[in-house]
Amino acid sequence: MIEFKLPSLGADMDQGKLVEWKVKPGDAVKRGQVVAVVDTSKAAVEVEIWQDGTMFEQLVPIGEAVPVGTVIATLLAPGETPEQAALQKRAAPAPRAASKPAAPAAAVPVAGETPAAATLAQRKPVSPAARKHARELNVDVEKIAGTGPHGAVTIEDVEKAAAAVHAAAAPAAADRYAEMRKAIAAAMSRSKREIPHYYLSETIPMQRAAEWLAGENAKRSVTERILMGALQLKAVALALAKTPELNGFWKNGAFEPATGVHIGVAISIRQGGLIPPAIHDVDKKSLPELMRALSDLVARVRAGSLRSSEMSDPTITVTNLGDTGVEAVFGVIYPPQVALVGFGRMETRPWSEDGKLFTAPLVTASLSADHRASNGIRGARFLAELRERLQHPEEL
Amino acid sequence: MNESEIRTRVVGVIKSVAPELEEGELKADRPLRDQIDLDSMDWLNVLVALHEKLHVDIPEADYGKLVTLNDLVGYLREKLAQRAT
Numbered sequence: 335m336i337e338f339k340l341p342s343l344g345a346d347m348d349q350g351k352l353v354e355w356k357v358k359p360g361d362a363v364k365r366g367q368v369v370a371v372v373d374t375s376k377a378a379v380e381v382e383i384w385q386d387g388t389m390f391e392q393l394v395p396i397g398e399a400v401p402v403g404t405v406i407a408t409l410l411a412p413g414e415t416p417e418q419a420a421l422q423k424r425a426a427p428a429p430r431a432a433s434k435p436a437a438p439a440a441a442v443p444v445a446g447e448t449p450a451a452a453t454l455a456q457r458k459p460v461s462p463a464a465r466k467h468a469r470e471l472n473v474d475v476e477k478i479a480g481t482g483p484h485g486a487v488t489i490e491d492v493e494k495a496a497a498a499v500h501a502a503a504a505p506a507a508a509d510r511y512a513e514m515r516k517a518i519a520a521a522m523s524r525s526k527r528e529i530p531h532y533y534l535s536e537t538i539p540m541q542r543a544a545e546w547l548a549g550e551n552a553k554r555s556v557t558e559r560i561l562m563g564a565l566q567l568k569a570v571a572l573a574l575a576k577t578p579e580l581n582g583f584w585k586n587g588a589f590e591p592a593t594g595v596h597i598g599v600a601i602s603i604r605q606g607g608l609i610p611p612a613i614h615d616v617d618k619k620s621l622p623e624l625m626r627a628l629s630d631l632v633a634r635v636r637a638g639s640l641r642s643s644e645m646s647d648p649t650i651t652v653t654n655l656g657d658t659g660v661e662a663v664f665g666v667i668y669p670p671q672v673a674l675v676g677f678g679r680m681e682t683r684p685w686s687e688d689g690k691l692f693t694a695p696l697v698t699a700s701l702s703a704d705h706r707a708s709n710g711i712r713g714a715r716f717l718a719e720l721r722e723r724l725q726h727p728e729e730l
Numbered sequence: 731m732n733e734s735e736i737r738t739r740v741v742g743v744i745k746s747v748a749p750e751l752e753e754g755e756l757k758a759d760r761p762l763r764d765q766i767d768l769d770s771m772d773w774l775n776v777l778v779a780l781h782e783k784l785h786v787d788i789p790e791a792d793y794g795k796l797v798t799l800n801d802l803v804g805y806l807r808e809k810l811a812q813r814a815t
Contacts, residue, residue, distance in 0.1 A: 551790045556781045559790065561770050604750055604767070632771050657769035 335419040336387050336409040340372065342402050342646040344610070344668075347374045347517055351399040352406065355472055356380075361389045363409065368641065370406065375513030377609060377635070381642040387411055390419055395474030396496075459486040471496040514607040525666050529584070532710055533664045535700040536717040538724055539687070540680055544695050546727040562680065563654050564625045566699075568730045570652055570675050571595045571616035573719040579708040580673040580701075580716055581649045589672065589707040598648025598668065599628065601635045609635050610668060612648035621730060656680055662698040672704035673713075675720075731810055736784070737803050743779040744799075747772050758799040786810065 340350055350372035357369050368380040369389070387409035394406040410419050460468075460475045464487050468475040471492060478495045480487035525531075543565055551559045574581045574595055582592040595617040598610035613619075613627045634640055650671055655663045656679040663676035678698040685694040699720055703713045723730065731739075745751050748766045756765055768776070777788050786809045788796070796802050 548790060556774070556777045556787050559774060559777075561774060563770065602769075604748065629771065629774075 335390065335414065335422045336385055336411055337405045338369070338383060338407040338409055340400055340402050340404050340406050341381065341642045343372070343374050343379055343642060344521075344645045347402070347645070348520075349399050349401045350374050350379065352394050352396055353378060354396065355392055357389045358469075359389050359392060363387055363389055372642070374645075375510060375517045377638040377640050379640050379642050379645055383409075385409070385411075387414075390416065395477055396472045461486060461488065464489045464492050468492045468495075511606055518608065521668060522666050525669050529667050529669060529672075530705040531667060531702050532705050532713065533700060533702050534710065534713045534717055535662055535664075535698055536721055538697050538699050538721045539685055539694045540697050540724065541694040543724050543727040544680070558622065558625075560621055560625045561628070563677075564621055564628055565724070565727060565730055566654065566677055567597055567599070567613070567616055567628070567652055568619070568621060568624055569720055569723040570650075571597060572730070573716055573723050574650065575617070576719050577708070577712050577716040579712060580703055582672060582707070583649070583670040584672050584704055584707055585670050592649035594649065596647050596649045598651035598671070599631060600651060600653035600665075601632055604636060609640070610648060610651050610653075611635065611640050611644035614643075614647075650675065652677070656697065662700050664700050665702050667702055667704055672707040674702045676700040676702070731784075733803060733807055736806050736810070737799070739783055740780065740799065740802055740806065743776055743783065746779060747775050756799060758803075761797045762799060762802075763797075780806070784810065786813075 343350055351374075352370060353373045354371040355369070356371065357363055357367075363369055363383050363386065365384055365386050366382055369383045370381045372379050372381050390408045390410050392407045394400050394404070400406065408419065410416065459480065465475055467489050468478070468487075473492060473495045475487050475492065478487045478491050479485075481491055540562075543562070547560060547562060547565060554560070578591050579589060581595055583590045594615050596612040596614045597616045598612050600608055600610045602608050611631055613624065613631060616624060619627065631644070648668070648671060651665070651668050651674045653663055653665050653674065654677045656677055659679050661681075662678040665674040665676050667674050676699070678700075680695050680697045682693050682695050685692060685696060699717060701713050701717055741753075741756065744756070744762070744766065745753075748768065751766055756762075762768060763773075773793075781787055784806060786806055788805070788809075792805070796805055
């Protein structure tokens, strides 16, 4: 039996409300498939599963908020029968109760009772039609107060409950904004409390990158045009190869290097707020691929439709405030990441190279890094490498 | 397509990218980016949407000419007129 747990949805999100099951018990699921939609304070997130199997039991009803790490469903491993899974389940403690100490008392089986017995004891009269309808609407009949004879749950009760769940699942924009502010506040407070930040900045001449990009974009239709932001992301990803101690996580008192370069891109939401979902394997993507990934991500952030893997695994964050016109940004690291790279606006200014004075477009790149994981000299090395990479745009 | 039709299309596209924009709030002779929060990705999305609706491809070199709503409408009218002849 496979336990499917609610994955981490980013440093600033510790719980999610189940909005929808995308598969039914008995459905086969494939690694990478979206199986549920969970509402966080920031967005509705599509939760993927990372193992093949068959959906067995869905343990969390629609509309219920549960902490990250809660077992929300069990699946049959390939070849496993429901009988084997049921045996295993009886032998093990109730999965939800085990990982969710704060669960309401009613959901925790009484000591000595098997989970199955507890469920049986609480079973209420429900007509088969109402039970079937509840399954179709994805509501938990056991949680519905029945209005029929002997407290039986009627079809009407099921529909009312489904409507209530639906209303609860769509928080008003103002509520969502307030929740998002709270979540950002918690993550950023934790960051400033726990992470000893150090900050470095470097002015990078961008005339080569700007000229090269103008030449490339002149050849492209507007639908295939590349933004400077994509070049900057790629340059960051490649520069990290020489300073891997900036790409990863600080966990349990030690640095864990990441295996891939998944850059969290700080994307603002028009109504306010900020989400930093990841673009995966940025170092391995071509610029056109990266540009498509970036456009797609911005569009999905603004439409509020993200995947759990994008929320949970950025290995470093890049923030670009150049469009707002600031010269430089010194960001706050998203725990458990250990670095954040910032870009300010590109501006033409006096510049000298090889003893010649001329004007050139310049950008200030900055690094906020966790001093527990790296030292300033390594951070400086990273910024020097970033500058170098941006002088060879054709290699990006 | 006459000027007022082009203007309606352009305003529609800008509203699709910046839904918070109130009709009538936009001053046609003032820089767009002073009035609406448009980052470089939003601007690109405006151009891509105009490309889809009007089939006009605006080269990057012309971005500098397109500061106000009037600039954009005038530029598109000219391009569409060139194509018609």
